[in-house]
Amino acid sequence: GQQVMQIPQYQHVQEGEDFTTYCNSSTTLSNIQWYKQRPGGHPVFLIQLVKSGEVKKQKRLTFQFGEAKKNSSLHITATQTTDVGTYFCAGPARQLTFGSGTQLTVLP
């Protein structure tokens, strides 16, 4: 079955540093979604990527979809304490397979 791997599992950064999480699928994805879960909260949809090589930006967040549509990345520029949480990528399988997530800690 489809597997979605995400690295790193944990990332600690100093406030103001950049952060990147990577997502790799064992199969080609028709699209990929990203979610953020704050500590004690529930996953909240961030964005969806559909096209090969697609790049989308949301303020300090940049999302990329690989040319082969098997990998994706989320890059945060100049992290802030509000960025703390776990970031998940999710494949489009009928049962929306989630990556294991990257837990981001931002040190003030």
Next chain:
Amino acid sequence: KAGVTQTPRYLIKTRGQQVTLSCSPISGHRSVSWYQQTPGQGLQFLFEYFSETQRNKGNFPGRFSGRQFSNSRSEMNVSTLELGDSALYLCASSFQHATNEKLFFGSGTQLSVL
């Protein structure tokens, strides 16, 4: 527009008992999915219901079951609870769970099995 509502928020049970969790989707959403979240395993798909029919099921034992009612509200049941069932159970709703649809998650039910 109200979000996805899950009840109860917290639950403590003992081994061998059974438990029923409830999820009310966003009005107009007909698909409800259930996920188990544990620190070590991330988000694991349990099952998805659409128009009262289970369309997809994850790799969980038969002790985990669910159903959906005509108003799209859904329940999941876990029988003969085991310690390993302790987790946050999340439900998510969407219009029809198409592959390009985003999911709206509830706040979850935190289940502790003692």
